[in-house]
Amino acid sequence: MPQKPDPPAIPLEDPASPVAAHTVDGRPYSPGLEGVIAAETELGLVDGANGRLMYRGYRIGDLVAHGTFASVANLLWTGTWDPEARLTAGPVPRAVLSALCALPRTTKPMDALRTAVSVWGTTQNLDWPPTEVQARALTEFSPSALAAFVRLRDDHLPIDPDPELDLASSFLYQLKGVRPDPVTARALDAYFIVGAEHGLNASTFTARVITSTKSDIASAVVGAIGALKGPLHGGAPSEVVEQIHTVGSPERAEEWVRAALARGERLMGFGHRVYRAYDPRAAALRKVVEAMPTKPDWLELAIKVEDVALKVLEEKYPDRPLKTNVEFYAAAVLQGVGLTPDLFPATFALARHAGWTAHVLEQAATNRLIRPDARFIGVEERDLPS
Numbered sequence: 001m002p003q004k005p006d007p008p009a010i011p012l013e014d015p016a017s018p019v020a021a022h023t024v025d026g027r028p029y030s031p032g033l034e035g036v037i038a039a040e041t042e043l044g045l046v047d048g049a050n051g052r053l054m055y056r057g058y059r060i061g062d063l064v065a066h067g068t069f070a071s072v073a074n075l076l077w078t079g080t081w082d083p084e085a086r087l088t089a090g091p092v093p094r095a096v097l098s099a100l101c102a103l104p105r106t107t108k109p110m111d112a113l114r115t116a117v118s119v120w121g122t123t124q125n126l127d128w129p130p131t132e133v134q135a136r137a138l139t140e141f142s143p144s145a146l147a148a149f150v151r152l153r154d155d156h157l158p159i160d161p162d163p164e165l166d167l168a169s170s171f172l173y174q175l176k177g178v179r180p181d182p183v184t185a186r187a188l189d190a191y192f193i194v195g196a197e198h199g200l201n202a203s204t205f206t207a208r209v210i211t212s213t214k215s216d217i218a219s220a221v222v223g224a225i226g227a228l229k230g231p232l233h234g235g236a237p238s239e240v241v242e243q244i245h246t247v248g249s250p251e252r253a254e255e256w257v258r259a260a261l262a263r264g265e266r267l268m269g270f271g272h273r274v275y276r277a278y279d280p281r282a283a284a285l286r287k288v289v290e291a292m293p294t295k296p297d298w299l300e301l302a303i304k305v306e307d308v309a310l311k312v313l314e315e316k317y318p319d320r321p322l323k324t325n326v327e328f329y330a331a332a333v334l335q336g337v338g339l340t341p342d343l344f345p346a347t348f349a350l351a352r353h354a355g356w357t358a359h360v361l362e363q364a365a366t367n368r369l370i371r372p373d374a375r376f377i378g379v380e381e382r383d384l385p386s
């Protein structure tokens, strides 16, 4: 077997640069595209160093305090702030219900949602270019589809959307058959706001790549759900719940945190690739959880674990700020509104529909096919064996 040649290793001017360890024809190569600017956007600004997140310039904390998911989605799609904007849950076409019925009971909710969006796309006339009407219809469809899947899986009939309810409330109603109280509905709506958009993350990039080929909006969101499903992206709120349950009581928190770190384990809900300061989404959600009348019974314990974890992480990594991330309080909100941990990732996907579809519209408006190059490290040109 011919040996693969070593790839050429040409250090950049700053060898410590995270952007590139090598160049190809003088062009930088960045594994994982880290540090590469691959799109222009007016949607989300993620300022990790200073712990700031803004949608079209508006601070996430203000949007959670004064907005609704409908007004935020409308802002992302149109650029206009309309506090009266409304989103109501959409119908589930018969073809989607048939597909959901045919799925094995063991199907993960994320897989069911991905399938539902794919089938939904076949029932729509999704011409190019994608439109705000399509973005809205898809964002309104998916909560109904996810609720229908859960009902069917649990041997219950799906429940039609209630047009009087907003999207988050109708989702809870279609899941459980009971209209949620306003504070519970508000808590899930707030979670939807913080999950709506977060820059050019892997799933959003996937949606933009698919759109750049002039494919349709449903295909872009199917791809995005597939990317979000991976454990490196879809987040860790269900692991947070498990971890807090393992700790058991506030008195055990410090001992448990120290032992977990000594075993080389990661504390779920802490650290972030981009944020070096306290995740502003965690701060906004903590306020929401604290205002809930029926707080998850482990909230007090969670707050104790957070305090201890921040102290011990700072001792262990004095030069690398590892702060609370969004997943820590997302877990509390999702538990508090009565969702089971198996639904957490798909519920996150419902929120992110707003950002994905806004990026689809933005990509389409100034479209250029996204087609990077690869550094070829295989065997060079040669003859077939005779």
Ligand code: ACO
Pocket: 232, 233, 234, 235, 236, 261, 265, 266, 267, 268, 269, 270, 271, 272, 273, 274, 317, 320, 322, 325, 326, 327
């Ligand atoms: N607990 C303990 N140690 C940690 C944690 C943590 N949560 N996060 C990072 N570290 C340590 C690492 O072990 C590593 O230490 P080492 O240098 O001694 O090996 C150091 O900090 C740097 O770690 P990286 O993996 O390089 O940090 P990165 O910024 O790439 O990781 C990540 C970000 C993946 C989120 C990480 O912090 C993590 O695994 N956190 C726990 C899981 C979690 O909460 N995920 C949800 C993220 S938010 C979201 O997805 C929306």
